[in-house]
Amino acid sequence: MTPAFPFDLLIVGAGPAGLSAAVEAASRGLCVAVVDEFPEPGGRMLGQFHEEKGHWWVGRQVAEQLLDKCSALGVKIRCGVSVHSILRSGAEWVLKTSEGSMQARNVLLATGSAEIPHPLPGWTLPGVMSIGAAQVMANVHYVKPGRRGLIIGVNVLAMAISRELSVSGVSIAGIVLPGIGPITGKEASPKESLKELMGLAHLAPSPLMRIGGKAANALGMAGFVSRFIPRSGIKIWDIPLRLRTVAVSINGRSQVQSVTLADVNGEGAVIPGSQREELVDFVAIAGGLYPLAELASVAGCPFVYAEELGGHVPVHDEQMRTPVEGLYVAGNITGIESALVAMAQGRLAAATISGDTGLLGQHHDQEVQEAMQDVRRVRASALIQFRPGIQEARDQFYRKCGRFQREKNGIKEEG
Amino acid sequence: MDRIENHPILGPRKSKREPVDFTFNGEKWAGLKGEPIAAALLAVGIRTLRRHEESGSPRGLYCSIGHCMECRLNVQGKGTVRACLTPLEAGMCISEGERLPNEITGRRLP
Numbered sequence: 001m002t003p004a005f006p007f008d009l010l011i012v013g014a015g016p017a018g019l020s021a022a023v024e025a026a027s028r029g030l031c032v033a034v035v036d037e038f039p040e041p042g043g044r045m046l047g048q049f050h051e052e053k054g055h056w057w058v059g060r061q062v063a064e065q066l067l068d069k070c071s072a073l074g075v076k077i078r079c080g081v082s083v084h085s086i087l088r089s090g091a092e093w094v095l096k097t098s099e100g101s102m103q104a105r106n107v108l109l110a111t112g113s114a115e116i117p118h119p120l121p122g123w124t125l126p127g128v129m130s131i132g133a134a135q136v137m138a139n140v141h142y143v144k145p146g147r148r149g150l151i152i153g154v155n156v157l158a159m160a161i162s163r164e165l166s167v168s169g170v171s172i173a174g175i176v177l178p179g180i181g182p183i184t185g186k187e188a189s190p191k192e193s194l195k196e197l198m199g200l201a202h203l204a205p206s207p208l209m210r211i212g213g214k215a216a217n218a219l220g221m222a223g224f225v226s227r228f229i230p231r232s233g234i235k236i237w238d239i240p241l242r243l244r245t246v247a248v249s250i251n252g253r254s255q256v257q258s259v260t261l262a263d264v265n266g267e268g269a270v271i272p273g274s275q276r277e278e279l280v281d282f283v284a285i286a287g288g289l290y291p292l293a294e295l296a297s298v299a300g301c302p303f304v305y306a307e308e309l310g311g312h313v314p315v316h317d318e319q320m321r322t323p324v325e326g327l328y329v330a331g332n333i334t335g336i337e338s339a340l341v342a343m344a345q346g347r348l349a350a351a352t353i354s355g356d357t358g359l360l361g362q363h364h365d366q367e368v369q370e371a372m373q374d375v376r377r378v379r380a381s382a383l384i385q386f387r388p389g390i391q392e393a394r395d396q397f398y399r400k401c402g403r404f405q406r407e408k409n410g411i412k413e414e415g
Numbered sequence: 416m417d418r419i420e421n422h423p424i425l426g427p428r429k430s431k432r433e434p435v436d437f438t439f440n441g442e443k444w445a446g447l448k449g450e451p452i453a454a455a456l457l458a459v460g461i462r463t464l465r466r467h468e469e470s471g472s473p474r475g476l477y478c479s480i481g482h483c484m485e486c487r488l489n490v491q492g493k494g495t496v497r498a499c500l501t502p503l504e505a506g507m508c509i510s511e512g513e514r515l516p517n518e519i520t521g522r523r524l525p
């Protein structure tokens with residue numbers, strides 16, 4: 001079914017960024033449609049919940065509030081529709097989807113992020129999944145990923161989701177390191193993992209972030225510390241965090257039956273004779289997130305590599321505008337951050353698009369500036385940060401992108 | 416695998432889903448209408464969704480959100496679909512993704 005007229009704004013991705021942008025743009029008078037390939041709208045927010053000042057923040061509830069607003073404003077949301085391609089034709093974008101093509105004057109890519117795998121022997125066995133898959137199965141579809149699982153990879157997502165699984169009654173044998181290999185690199189060593197956790201510790205009061213602090217307290221000072229990490233690990237919410245243990249291989253005939261573990265020294269080298277088997281029926285690999293940005297590339301948008309943001313990021317300015325006319329980005333496609341930041345970015349993108357379309361009149365600049373400040377405010381108070389120093393990394397990124405923006409759009413470089 | 420009937424934090428599922436029958440590789444199973452095929456199969460303990468086209472080794476879901484294509488299998492009338500994104504319907508005939516004849520892939524595996 002192809003609508004006869006082009007939309008003012010077509011949003012790819014019904015996650016926190018896309019839905020927030022839809023509400024904001026529609027309330028300013030734009031005709032907005034959202035497409036998403038997942039069977040229900042809400043994006044990765046659907047499976048998220050975390051403890052915040054004594055109560056639980058539940059992503060699904062936030063998504064439902066946004067969806068109510070969308071339907072009141074007449075935003076058209078199509079789920080179960082994948083966007084394969086995006087082409088500029090005259091003054092319009094044509095998007096090829098699994099259900100025909102759609103046209104729009106402006107496109108906002110809010111496609112979120114994807115997970116980085118940590119391949120290791122046996123990782124193709126049924127029962128091995130990404131940590132996010134375990135989260136989606138348990139929290140979105142209400143099916144346990146298994147009875148007893150092992151988490152491979154130490155990062156914020158691994159900690160958060162282990163806790164979620166464990167409160168749902170899934171037994172977690174532990175969180176271990178992936179081991180240093182050609183793909184994982186040095187971040188898989190006990191020292192680097194500990195550094196990363198401690199770098200996040202200042203983000204208290206989130207209980208999630210106090211893990212870093214707790215790890216540090218339990219272990220003493222950073223730097224020379226990894227030597228002293230107890231081999232048995234330290235318990236975080238009753239889940240053993242084993243920073244001196246690596247997964248060597250995943251074993252099983254037709255599905256996961258066990259994982260071979262080994263102890264390592266501070267630099268990550270396996271201690272001979274320390275290998276043993278842990279019986280589990282599923283394994284979740286937590287390799288971190290990267291921006292899901294293929295469509296931006298297909299649309300002709302240049303990229304800049306920014307490690308702190310999670311990898312290759314489509315060039316865009318702080319107002320969420322790419323150098324490609326009529327193409328905007330918001331949410332995790334611009335760098336890995338939490339859902340609340342994605343929502344603020346969505347509102348900002350909508351303000352920018354409304355301004356560029358001439359809908360904001362003379363207050364254009366002021367409204368966009370306010371939305372920009374809001375993103376910074378939300379970021380500064382975010383309870384979950386995937387990497388330390390995110391605002392500095394953003395500022396650096398915008399400076400790098402300034403050159404593209406000036407050349408293409410005649411926009412003045414920020415800062 | 417067990418279903419979570421009443422999630423300790425999220426509560427019970429808001430919209431009740433109707434139980435439906437389907438077949439997988441010719442065998443009859445029950446699942447919930449509208450849940451992804453991969454979730455329905457996991458709930459009855461089936462993890463193997465396909466055989467690798469060349470090696471024939473078993474594969475299951477990996478990302479659960481449509482990114483990795485590891486969960487591809489066949490649904491009668493729809494062809495090859497991603498099991499993690501495709502909602503279960505009453506009476507669906509589902510079969511695992513198959514190993515292909517070697518002449519097609521043209522390569523030899525040990």
Ligand SMILES: Cc1cc2nc3c(=O)[nH]c(=O)nc-3n(C[C@H](O)[C@H](O)[C@H](O)COP(=O)(O)OP(=O)(O)OC[C@H]3O[C@@H](n4cnc5c(N)ncnc54)[C@H](O)[C@@H]3O)c2cc1C
Pocket residue numbers: 012013014015016017018035036037038042043044045047048049081082083084110111112113114115131132133135157160161289292295330331332333337338339340342384480
């Ligand atoms: C598996 C996973 C688990 C996560 N868990 C947490 C967590 O527990 N806590 C936390 O703070 N953060 C988590 N995150 C980070 C998460 O990305 C942000 O919290 C937030 O959801 C980002 O919002 P977004 O709107 O940018 O993208 P998303 O919420 O990812 O939404 C993007 C949407 O775009 C759709 N989409 C993508 N490509 C296409 C296409 N080509 N065609 C159609 N639709 C498309 C997707 O189906 C998805 O619904 C997780 C991320 C992932 C990938």
Ligand code: FES
Pocket residue numbers: 475476477478479480481482483484485486487497498499500
């Ligand atoms: S499990 Fe990755 S696409 Fe379905």
